[in-house]
Amino acid sequence: MKDILTIAMPKGRIFEDAVELLRQAGFRLPPEFDDSRKLIIDVPEESFRFILAKPMDVPTYVEHGVADIGIAGKDVMLEEERVVYELLDLKISACYLAVAGLPNTKMNLIAPKVATKYPNVAAAYFREQGEQVEIIKLNGSIELAPLIGLADRIVDIVSTGRTLKENGLVEYERIVDITSRLIVNPASFRMKDERISELVERLSEVKRLQSFETL
Ligand code: PRP
Secondary structure, eight states: OOOOEEEEEEOSTTHHHHHHHHHHTTOOOOGGGGSOOOSEEEEGGGTEEEEEEOGGGHHHHHHTTSSSEEEEEHHHHHHHOOSOEEEEEOOOSOEEEEEEESTTOOOOSSSOEEEESOHHHHHHHHHHTTOOOEEEEOSSOTTHHHHTTSOSEEEEEESSSHHHHHTTOEEEEEEEEEOEEEEEOHHHHHHTHHHHHHHHHHHHHHHHHHHHHTO
């Protein structure tokens, strides 16, 4: 009998891309994946158990070993700094982290405020730039902050750029490119190495074939 592999999947933006990628790798995921509110989905025919988690929490589940494997954005990895191995760049859900704000505005010189869902990444970035800022942690709709006078700048994900544009904001600096990664708990990596290697090989093969298609 195969070991059950527990996989933490991020709900939201990355979820659909991740499900599609697993299907492209030949894993049979039931239709439940496309429209379900379940938080745990067992797929006995593949010996998988999926946990559907908030994206920011995926590395926490993997670090604590309640999930063997996880799919997490590089943004979350940079912010959370969890003790997990990053096995593969899945190259899905590409976007980037940027500094943005209202057009033609300078940062307030006295205690400029930066709103973000990524306080650690933002603090490190402005420290590197030699700029002292006050970080304001928000949990979503970050683009609201400069519009209502809560912050001079935001640090947030830009994907299509639509949210910035539709709210009259502009990008000032691009911080880092982001894609999703396959991460693994170090103990699971040793104990379930055969299953994990097979998963990595199948996903790598899909990525390899896709890289030829884009040539
Ligand atoms: C993310 C991000 C931006 C938006 C960018 O928000 O925080 O708000 O997507 O995408 P775009 O460049 O394609 O417009 P998300 O939808 O994850 O929701 P949130 O507001 O809860 O962070």
